[in-house]
Amino acid sequence: MTVAALSTPKAAGGLAVIRVSGEDAIKITDSIFLSDLSEMEGYTCAYGRITDGEEIIDDVIVTVFRAPHSYTGEDVTEISCHGGIYVSERILSLLYSVGAVPAAPGEFTKRAFLNGKMDLTRAEAVMDVISAQGGAYLRKAENVREGHLYRKISSYRERLTKLLGSISAWIDYPDEDIPEVTDEAVIRELTLIRDGLIRIAAGYDNSRIIRNGVDTVIIGKPNVGKSTLMNALSGCDRSIVTSVPGTTRDIIEESVRVGDTVLRIADTAGIRDTSDIVESAGIERALARAENADLVIAVFDNSEAFTDDDRRICEVKANRKIACINKSDEESRFDVSLLSGFDSIVHISAKNGDIGDLSGILSDMFIETADEFLINERQKICLDTAADRIKEAIDSIGNITLDAVNIVLDEALYSLLELTGESVSETVVNEVFSRFCVGK
Numbered sequence: 005m006t007v008a009a010l011s012t013p014k015a016a017g018g019l020a021v022i023r024v025s026g027e028d029a030i031k032i033t034d035s036i037f038l039s040d041l042s043e044m045e046g047y048t049c050a051y052g053r054i055t056d057g058e059e060i061i062d063d064v065i066v067t068v069f070r071a072p073h074s075y076t077g078e079d080v081t082e083i084s085c086h087g088g089i090y091v092s093e094r095i096l097s098l099l100y101s102v103g104a105v106p107a108a109p110g111e112f113t114k115r116a117f118l119n120g121k122m123d124l125t126r127a128e129a130v131m132d133v134i135s136a137q138g139g140a141y142l143r144k145a146e147n148v149r150e151g152h153l154y155r156k157i158s159s160y161r162e163r164l165t166k167l168l169g170s171i172s173a174w175i176d177y178p179d180e181d182i183p184e185v186t187d188e189a190v191i192r193e194l195t196l197i198r199d200g201l202i203r204i205a206a207g208y209d210n211s212r213i214i215r216n217g218v219d220t221v222i223i224g225k226p227n228v229g230k231s232t233l234m235n236a237l238s239g240c241d242r243s244i245v246t247s248v249p250g251t252t253r254d255i256i257e258e259s260v261r262v263g264d265t266v267l268r269i270a271d272t273a274g275i276r277d278t279s280d281i282v283e284s285a286g287i288e289r290a291l292a293r294a295e296n297a298d299l300v301i302a303v304f305d306n307s308e309a310f311t312d313d314d315r316r317i318c319e320v321k322a323n324r325k326i327a328c329i330n331k332s333d334e335e336s337r338f339d340v341s342l343l344s345g346f347d348s349i350v351h352i353s354a355k356n357g358d359i360g361d362l363s364g365i366l367s368d369m370f371i372e373t374a375d376e377f378l379i380n381e382r383q384k385i386c387l388d389t390a391a392d393r394i395k396e397a398i399d400s401i402g403n404i405t406l407d408a409v410n411i412v413l414d415e416a417l418y419s420l421l422e423l424t425g426e427s428v429s430e431t432v433v434n435e436v437f438s439r440f441c442v443g444k
């Protein structure tokens with residue numbers, strides 16, 4: 005089946021690109037195009053006109069890709085036409101009238117996967133590369149698209165296969181000259197593999213943060229400069245500040261980009277409106293939010309002495325905590341050595357737009373530490389399942405036969421093959437690609 009779809013956004017623009025893929029891609033495109041494409045080699049293009057009977061639709065460039073050297077691994081043409089919505093729709097309906105069918109969401113990438121051009125982790129990363137909003141996200145997603153995760157998983161998969169092989173040989177040919185497989189050696193290797201998989205799975209939390217932004221709560225006494233800091237942060241990149249309408253207040257969350265890190269700052273209206281953040285109702289609310297947040301930024305006033313309220317702020321429990329000593333432009337009365345419980349301390353002057361090295365600190369905290377990047381929960385679940393099965397196998401060695409251990413390890417292996425898509429049900433594949441957009 006030859007499919008066609010618009011691969012650029014459905015909006016007026018300088019150019020639009022229509023992609024056609026499948027056995028008859030070149031023949032179908034040729035039949036609506038006035039120049040001859042049939043003899044063209046892959047990676048070449050032709051200028052010509054698309055007509056509907058007597059009517060001229062557009063002057064276009066057609067690029068030809070021949071199987072298997074194309075994105076999908078099939079014959080592909082890409083028609084670059086003028087970027088009008090009507091023009092691209094006309095060309096598409098012409099293509100449909102001569103034998104192409106509309107491509108489903110993600111169908112080009114799905115075909116690339118099914119034709120062995122990329123494994124499932126790379127295919128899934130394509131969508132993230134497209135939706136990346138910041139440099140860190142793009143870098144990490146590109147890494148996966150380029151095969152980093154696939155190679156890591158493959159190396160663990162190979163080790164597991166090798167172990168399964170030697171266990172089987174040991175069981176099946178006890179009389180032959182097969183190296184002995186001891187319980188200790190099997191447990192040692194399985195533990196190493198499991199630890200490796202757990203390490204990769206642990207990257208999921210940071211991946212989520214890089215993708216969605218750091219869920220952040222700003223706390224501090226009245227007048228220390230919380231709203232001024234908020235304004236200074238927004239000033240870092242106002243273009244991506246988003247406002248989510250709340251029910252009782254006008255803004256409940258804002259996203260700001262600080263260097264490479266996107267912070268989602270909760271309840272900014274609260275920061276702006278209230279000065280009660282250490283008073284009963286305020287502190288209760290802030291505490292509850294802080295505990296579940298990825299990050300708490302506590303603001304202190306450099307021009308005032310450390311107080312009991314500041315101590316209470318030090319005691320707030322949170323996953324990560326940064327202390328911002330604000331008003332560093334003023335004479336210091338604040339004793340920094342009394343602070344405790346913070347991952348980092350930074351001196352700032354929010355009023356002057358000076359946020360010190362906050363951007364470097366955030367990057368070290370949330371981006372550089374994330375050596376593994378997982379694209380989605382599916383990948384995490386496959387890793388968790390494999391690690392659980394291996395644990396089950398380790399725990400049962402000595403209690404059940406090695407044959408039975410092998411069966412459990414087979415399930416672990418299947419999870420890894422499912423992760424890379426080397427052995428995966430059609431339902432999972434369809435589910436993965438249904439989240440893509442049409443034309444990708």
Ligand code: GDP
Nearest residue numbers: 226227228229230231232330331353354355356
């Ligand atoms: P909030 O109650 O914590 O939100 O504090 P605000 O942001 O409203 O600031 C309280 C006061 O501190 C205002 O008068 C600000 O202009 C002042 N302020 C904020 N940041 C700085 C700073 O970096 N240096 C100085 N000198 N004053 C600041």
